[in-house]
Amino acid sequence: MTRRALVQDAAARSRPAPEEGDAALVTPSYAGDFERCRLLCETVDRFVSGAAMHYLLVSSDDVARFRALDGPNRIVIDERDLLPGWLHSLPDPVSLFRRRIWLSTRTPPLRGWHVQQLRRIAIAGQVREATLVYCDSDVVFLKPFDVSAFRQNGKLRLYRREGALPVDSEAGHGDWYANAGFALALTPEASTRHDYISTVIAWDRQTVAAMVRHIEAIHARHWVEVVAARRRFSECILYGRYVDEILGGEGHFHDAAQFCRVYWSGPSLDETGLRGLIGSMEPEQVAIGVQSFTETDLEPLRRLVA
Numbered sequence: 001m002t003r004r005a006l007v008q009d010a011a012a013r014s015r016p017a018p019e020e021g022d023a024a025l026v027t028p029s030y031a032g033d034f035e036r037c038r039l040l041c042e043t044v045d046r047f048v049s050g051a052a053m054h055y056l057l058v059s060s061d062d063v064a065r066f067r068a069l070d071g072p073n074r075i076v077i078d079e080r081d082l083l084p085g086w087l088h089s090l091p092d093p094v095s096l097f098r099r100r101i102w103l104s105t106r107t108p109p110l111r112g113w114h115v116q117q118l119r120r121i122a123i124a125g126q127v128r129e130a131t132l133v134y135c136d137s138d139v140v141f142l143k144p145f146d147v148s149a150f151r152q153n154g155k156l157r158l159y160r161r162e163g164a165l166p167v168d169s170e171a172g173h174g175d176w177y178a179n180a181g182f183a184l185a186l187t188p189e190a191s192t193r194h195d196y197i198s199t200v201i202a203w204d205r206q207t208v209a210a211m212v213r214h215i216e217a218i219h220a221r222h223w224v225e226v227v228a229a230r231r232r233f234s235e236c237i238l239y240g241r242y243v244d245e246i247l248g249g250e251g252h253f254h255d256a257a258q259f260c261r262v263y264w265s266g267p268s269l270d271e272t273g274l275r276g277l278i279g280s281m282e283p284e285q286v287a288i289g290v291q292s293f294t295e296t297d298l299e300p301l302r303r304l305v306a
Helices: 002-016 031-047 060-069 110-125 173-184 205-218 225-228 235-246 271-279 298-305
Strands: 023-028 050-058 072-078 088-091 101-102 132-133 139-141 154-161 201-202 254-255 259-261 289-291
Touching: 023 031, 023 072, 023 110, 023 271, 031 060, 031 201, 031 298, 050 060, 050 110, 060 072, 101 110, 110 132, 110 205, 110 235, 132 205, 132 235, 154 201, 154 235, 173 205, 173 225, 173 235, 201 205, 201 254, 205 225, 205 235, 271 289
Parallel strands: 023 050, 023 132, 050 072, 154 254, 259 289
Antiparallel strands: 088 101, 132 201, 139 289
């Protein structure tokens, strides 16, 4: 039996066949975020309901470590079961081999943050749940949350802030938007730059699969080649633009409220800073996300959660 078949068989044996409304949590992660991912899993088990499964998507080298988080409703998935075999993960000499780089003859060199985005798209081809709820590994749930909140009257909630994408920022948002347009073959004149980027958001699995087919039909190439061709891309913008500009919003409704209060950048937070972040949560927010590159110590956050 192939590795991919083993993953599918394990998933099938661990739960009943999902029904139309079933949902799964999806978290791409890596070894450097392992303890943060462990804390996420603990708070998911404590506060989150309505998800049939929690998928952790990691590189091949990280699988063994993340197996410690496996459980009846949580499966660790090797990226080799998701991404094409011609994309190879190797130690990166630029980082003195502490990090990895993904190389192929079909794409520019890719870093971990690129590949995490590709895994988010690829998982739709390997699972059966109707709703995929994406949750970064540096998220911590603090309140009860049922993922059924993403579905209303048969439609899926699409996070979107109207015309709010900062396209002139140094972060490269304008490139992300343009490259999504390239992948989807959209004309620049047709775009209104909405912000679709957040965490604790949901995608419709069948819509993701249709987006992949759309990209491959237009470009006559594997979708990974197309999406990664220009390196500066955002999976959230790609999905959002596909739904809004190709499907005309079909099957979705828009909502600008965020379920997660995110600390995107800035100095590391001490316990006082973390308490302030928690205190700034809006009523609808059920989680906080402290980006790991802020180098915020995890122990104060763990104490606050406990």
